[in-house]
Amino acid sequence: xxxxxxxxxxxxxxxxxxxxxxxxxxxxxxxxxxxxxxxxxxxxxxxxxxxxxxxxxxxxxxxxxxxxxxxxxxxxxxxxxxxxxxxxxxxxxxxxxxxxxxxxxxxxxxxxxxxxxxxxxxxxxxxxxxxxxxxxxxxxxxxxxxxxxxxxxxxxxxxxxxxxxxxxxxxxxxxxxxxxxxxxxxxxxxxxxxxxxxxxxxxxxxxxxxxxxxxxxxxxxxxxxxxxxxxxxxxxxxxxxxxxxxxxxxxxxxxxxxxxxxxxxxxxxxxxxxxxxxxxxxxxxxxxxxxxxxxxxxxxxxxxxxxxxxxxxxxxxxxxxxxxxxxxxxxxxxxxxxxxxxxxxxxxxxxxxxxxxxxxxxxxxxxxxxxxxxxxxxxxxxxxxxxxxxxxxxxxxxxxx
Numbered sequence: 001x002x003x004x005x006x007x008x009x010x011x012x013x014x015x016x017x018x019x020x021x022x023x024x025x026x027x028x029x030x031x032x033x034x035x036x037x038x039x040x041x042x043x044x045x046x047x048x049x050x051x052x053x054x055x056x057x058x059x060x061x062x063x064x065x066x067x068x069x070x071x072x073x074x075x076x077x078x079x080x081x082x083x084x085x086x087x088x089x090x091x092x093x094x095x096x097x098x099x100x101x102x103x104x105x106x107x108x109x110x111x112x113x114x115x116x117x118x119x120x121x122x123x124x125x126x127x128x129x130x131x132x133x134x135x136x137x138x139x140x141x142x143x144x145x146x147x148x149x150x151x152x153x154x155x156x157x158x159x160x161x162x163x164x165x166x167x168x169x170x171x172x173x174x175x176x177x178x179x180x181x182x183x184x185x186x187x188x189x190x191x192x193x194x195x196x197x198x199x200x201x202x203x204x205x206x207x208x209x210x211x212x213x214x215x216x217x218x219x220x221x222x223x224x225x226x227x228x229x230x231x232x233x234x235x236x237x238x239x240x241x242x243x244x245x246x247x248x249x250x251x252x253x254x255x256x257x258x259x260x261x262x263x264x265x266x267x268x269x270x271x272x273x274x275x276x277x278x279x280x281x282x283x284x285x286x287x288x289x290x291x292x293x294x295x296x297x298x299x300x301x302x303x304x305x306x307x308x309x310x311x312x313x314x315x316x317x318x319x320x321x322x323x324x325x326x327x328x329x330x331x332x333x334x335x336x337x338x339x340x341x342x343x344x345x346x347x348x349x350x351x352x353x354x355x356x357x358x359x360x361x362x363x364x365x366x367x368x369x370x371x372x373x374x375x376x377x378x379x380x381x382x383x384x385x386x387x388x389x390x391x392x393x394x395x396x397x398x399x400x401x
Contacts, residue, residue, distance in 0.1 A: 003063030006071035007049040016294040017312035017330040020390040023050035025071035030148025031216040053389035057382035072134040146232035149214035268313035279323035281308035289326040292344035346397035361391040
């Protein structure tokens with residue numbers, strides 16, 4: 001059986017702040033993370049070659065037969081076929097970029113240690129149309145999410161039988177609904193005219209919810225009473241969501257439990273939105289939205305008319321917070337107060353429209369410990385290393401330091 005190792009390239013930085021706390025391959029887009037997609041496709045274990053501060057939590061596991069894949073690559077039918085047919089000591093090159101390689105243990109160790117490796121045959125697949133699709137910007141996560149829900153749905157439900165949907169629910173449309181074991185759904189209207197709906201293991205959909213596909217919710221996630229969920233939305237495992245949500249990807253373990261609108265957004269892990277929080281996803285003049293880029297360190301055009309919020313891990317906002325169109329919030333920020341905060345809030349910021357100070361790293365770690373403890377989980381030494389790295393690396397973006 002192949003052993004898959006996803007390796008990060010420069011796209012790691014282009015996906016900040018989401019990748020401060022996880023490798024590119026651990027980003028969720030659709031129902032699954034990129035790593036989970038490749039694992040299902042090849043029926044293989046997956047590990048990572050990533051940034052040094054992430055390596056403790058996401059170590060590489062080397063086998064006798066290793067399939068290395070660029071972690072930003074979302075599986076396409078053509079690329080899947082190429083990776084399935086790679087021989088040992090062969091690689092795939094696309095427009096001068098290494099996309100994949102199959103190496104034995106000896107060759108892999110030579111590569112990692114910058115030693116002279118044996119000759120590796122390179123297959124140039126640059127002429128293949130729609131062969132390689134890379135995740136290069138945070139907004140691609142929500143803009144491709146509907147398509148990826150459909151692809152993942154087919155991948156993980158093929159040949160399986162759904163648990164029954166309760167008689168108190170109504171389904172409209174021709175696309176399927178798949179219910180995993182232990183999920184509870186009551187008095188809910190589900191519209192599948194635009195795509196399927198996937199309800200994960202032990203998930204709870206409370207009464208009065210309105211859901212439009214494509215939609216997915218992961219294991220142990222919860223939809224609160226009366227939630228209005230529009231298509232192209234994913235709730236990762238352990239999320240609790242209410243209010244009105246449209247085209248949002250919650251990575252995992254984050255809460256937006258109350259009324260308020262969130263649209264065209266990506267939310268990291270261990271985040272919390274106060275009651276009545278809203279974000280804008282469309283400019284009043286209908287112009288193309290710009291978003292902060294960690295590569296150019298300025299606001300860059302997205303090509304999107306609808307673009308709301310990028311929200312890093314461990315960040316929180318108070319009741320009635322309002323976010324402007326195209327806002328990027330870093331890791332472990334605390335937003336509060338009246339008015340719109342700035343469109344780019346660096347990691348470990350504390351404040352709002354009236355101004356910011358720095359959220360002390362020791363206090364941030366203590367807060368994270370308390371948040372995880374509520375779910376009977378612990379903040380590991382590797383998690384602390386990740387937060388400490390992010391605190392110091394992001395200091396240059398905090399002008400008030």
